[in-house]
Amino acid sequence: MATLVVPQNVSVVEDAENLRKAFEGWGTNEKVIISVLAHRNAAQRKQIRLAYWDLYQEDLVKRLESEIKGDFERAVYRWILDPEDRDAVLANVALKKSSDYHVIVEIACVRSSEELLAVRRAYHARYKHSLEEDVAVHTTGDIRKLLLGLVTAFRYEGAEVNSRLAKSEADILHDAIKDKKINHDEVIRILTTRSKTQLMATFNSFKDSQGTSITKVLLGETADNEYKRLLRIAIRCINEPIKYYEKVLRNAFKKFGNDEDAITRVIVTRAEKDLQLIKELYYSRNSVPLDQAVAKETSGDYKDFLLALLGKQD
Amino acid sequence: MAHLQELEALTKALSGLGIDEQSLISILGKSDPARRTTFRQRSTHFFIEDERSFERWDDHRINLLRLEFVRFENALVLWAMHPWERDARLVHEALTLVPQSYRVILEIACTRSSEELLGARRAYHSLYDHSIEEDVAIHVTGSERKLLVALVSAYRYEGPKVSEDAAKSEAKLIAKAIKNGDKKNPIDDDEVIRILTTRSKPHLKAIYKHYKEVSGKNINEDIEAADFILKETVECLCNPHAYFSKVVDEAIRNDADHNTKKALTRVIVTRADVDLKGIKEEYNSLYGVPLTPKIDDNVNGNYKDLLLALMTRD
Numbered sequence: 197m198a199t200l201v202v203p204q205n206v207s208v209v210e211d212a213e214n215l216r217k218a219f220e221g222w223g224t225n226e227k228v229i230i231s232v233l234a235h236r237n238a239a240q241r242k243q244i245r246l247a248y249w250d251l252y253q254e255d256l257v258k259r260l261e262s263e264i265k266g267d268f269e270r271a272v273y274r275w276i277l278d279p280e281d282r283d284a285v286l287a288n289v290a291l292k293k294s295s296d297y298h299v300i301v302e303i304a305c306v307r308s309s310e311e312l313l314a315v316r317r318a319y320h321a322r323y324k325h326s327l328e329e330d331v332a333v334h335t336t337g338d339i340r341k342l343l344l345g346l347v348t349a350f351r352y353e354g355a356e357v358n359s360r361l362a363k364s365e366a367d368i369l370h371d372a373i374k375d376k377k378i379n380h381d382e383v384i385r386i387l388t389t390r391s392k393t394q395l396m397a398t399f400n401s402f403k404d405s406q407g408t409s410i411t412k413v414l415l416g417e418t419a420d421n422e423y424k425r426l427l428r429i430a431i432r433c434i435n436e437p438i439k440y441y442e443k444v445l446r447n448a449f450k451k452f453g454n455d456e457d458a459i460t461r462v463i464v465t466r467a468e469k470d471l472q473l474i475k476e477l478y479y480s481r482n483s484v485p486l487d488q489a490v491a492k493e494t495s496g497d498y499k500d501f502l503l504a505l506l507g508k509q510d
Numbered sequence: 511m512a513h514l515q516e517l518e519a520l521t522k523a524l525s526g527l528g529i530d531e532q533s534l535i536s537i538l539g540k541s542d543p544a545r546r547t548t549f550r551q552r553s554t555h556f557f558i559e560d561e562r563s564f565e566r567w568d569d570h571r572i573n574l575l576r577l578e579f580v581r582f583e584n585a586l587v588l589w590a591m592h593p594w595e596r597d598a599r600l601v602h603e604a605l606t607l608v609p610q611s612y613r614v615i616l617e618i619a620c621t622r623s624s625e626e627l628l629g630a631r632r633a634y635h636s637l638y639d640h641s642i643e644e645d646v647a648i649h650v651t652g653s654e655r656k657l658l659v660a661l662v663s664a665y666r667y668e669g670p671k672v673s674e675d676a677a678k679s680e681a682k683l684i685a686k687a688i689k690n691g692d693k694k695n696p697i698d699d700d701e702v703i704r705i706l707t708t709r710s711k712p713h714l715k716a717i718y719k720h721y722k723e724v725s726g727k728n729i730n731e732d733i734e735a736a737d738f739i740l741k742e743t744v745e746c747l748c749n750p751h752a753y754f755s756k757v758v759d760e761a762i763r764n765d766a767d768h769n770t771k772k773a774l775t776r777v778i779v780t781r782a783d784v785d786l787k788g789i790k791e792e793y794n795s796l797y798g799v800p801l802t803p804k805i806d807d808n809v810n811g812n813y814k815d816l817l818l819a820l821m822t823r824d
Contacts, residue, residue, distance in 0.1 A: 313628065313665070316665045317665075320665075320667045320668070320669070324667060324669050324671045325667050325710075326664070326665055326666050326667040326708060326710065327665075328663075328664065328665070328707075328708045329666075329667065329708040329709060329710070331708075332704040332708045333704075336700075337700075340700070340704070344660065344708075345659075345663075348643070348660070348663035348664065348665070349641070349643065349663065350628070350631045350632075350635075350641055350642075350643070350663070351641050351644075352635045352639060352640050352641045352644065353635070354635070354639055356639055381655070381656070385647045385648075385659075388643075389641060389643045389644040389647050389659070390644060391640075391641070391644075
């Protein structure tokens with residue numbers, strides 16, 4: 197359930213021309229940028245970039261980067277890229293700048309197998325390295341094992357589930373947690389190679405036999421470290437991505453000064469996917485609509501852009 | 511004596527790889543009962559003297575013969591297959607038959623291009639309702655598991671860009687791990703696995719080149735003593751023509767076992783559209799004799815004709 201609102205008739209040539217006009221003259225007309233780009237889907241955005249190039253022999257993305265700044269620019273830049281290119285950029289930033297490895301876990305676990313493949317291809321084209329190569333160079337030990345397994349997975353996407361296997365692998369996971377060996381090769385094998393439907397059955401089986409969810413048990417059982425945090429995020433992204441994203445947003449607003457990176461990332465990457473569901477869950481958990489939280493905690497063009505992606509129509 | 515020549519011809523028709531169907535038809539097919547008795551009495555490796563006074567087929571030889579008769583059929587079926595299905599089936603067979611053949615998995619993971627390996631992974635989903643990495647992880651145990659899972663999951667960058675500095679320092683890392691081989695198996699070393707399973711092939715070839723400067727010897731001389739799997743991995747990645755030449759040569763030898771013989775079909779069929787020409791040249795330079803006449807001498811019948819047809823297209 198996407199939140200993106202796209203008008204019935206779209207002319208990408210007109211859009212390119214309007215954007216050009218918005219750049220011309222003194223300053224930039226950000227309202228136009230928002231009213232055009234925040235209401236176009238990925239295919240249309242790509243066509244607009246091509247049309248802009250055809251008309252003006254200029255890269256629209258580069259022009260935007262020079263015309264606008266700050267959180268607004270970062271959000272628009274991520275939005276205008278093709279989804280797989282965007283994820284490649286997010287992964288690269290996470291590896292080389294912010295060390296926010298949970299971003300990589302999100303991409304690897306929430307995307308479909310084909311989408312993840314497209315991200316890996318886009319990464320080749322942009323960075324002249326494979327994603328796994330860079331993940332391996334920038335991480336070590338258990339985190340490396342987990343991240344490598346996650347980003348190189350090409351999971352089977354069928355609906356078939358083997359219940360006996362789910363039970364036996366749930367037992368393996370439970371034993372590993374009990375023995376405080378959550379970095380065990382078997383844990384990694386199960387989480388990074390099994391299909392998503394098989395894993396969800398495994399997590400259900402865990403809950404049936406243990407009475408609580410595996411993420412709750414993980415929380416309590418072992419020492420807190422980055423590896424455990426990433427492991428829990430992987431499980432949550434595979435099992436209940438909507439709940440996961442709602443929590444990311446909730447935490448992002450709570451943080452002192454807000455976590456704009458997280459807010460941008462969730463809204464931009466999910467606006468065409470399931471942001472509507474995330475909105476509904478946010479409202480039911482916080483008694484405040486997500487739009488209201490965004491309006492309160494952000495400002496200016498950045499705020500207007502996010503609200504537009506959330507479905508606000510002018 | 512014509513009889514002796516015929517006997518020799520029959521023996522030859524039934525030894526080596528494949529069966530010389532035409533000779534069997536023209537000699538045995540046209541033989542009278544007396545000739546056939548002589549054939550049975552003189553062919554003590556095929557027939558044994560039964561206590562009730564008749565020459566009995568050795569059951570073991572019948573089974574071996576069946577394998578030879580079916581070699582042509584298997585080669586043809588494999589040849590007609592889509593390369594993706596071919597590779598998927600070969601990996602599945604290597605995993606599930608006994609004894610397991612890790613060499614085949616290494617070969618496919620390391621000698622195929624990134625897109626070819628991806629295609630094999632897709633076909634694997636369709637054929638077996640599992641991902642390739644899932645099945646490799648479940649069936650392979652021991653230190654090889656980490657290496658093989660990572661190798662089949664790789665989606666290597668395929669551009670020419672190489673960082674010589676990184677290649678040099680990684681050559682040193684690998685040399686150190688190999689020299690330490692008696693204390694710790696190099697394929698248990700995280701860094702060795704990282705390098706071999708994530709770096710691009712041009713990068714690995716640069717490492718191969720720098721290795722000699724760093725260690726004094728060629729990498730395959732140094733690994734000689736150590737792990738067979740490591741040796742084959744490096745060879746498949748850096749010098750596939752030499753690898754394939756060796757595999758083919760082993761397959762043609764008289765003492766080759768069943769699995770080793772199967773490799774002849776596998777190599778010729780899977781490389782016929784790719785780099786057979788390069789393999790033939792490498793074979794000639796390694797063994798001093800051209801491959802095509804060697805096949806002509808050691809292989810029989812329709813199976814031979816098919817292989818030669820594949821090898822002499824241009």
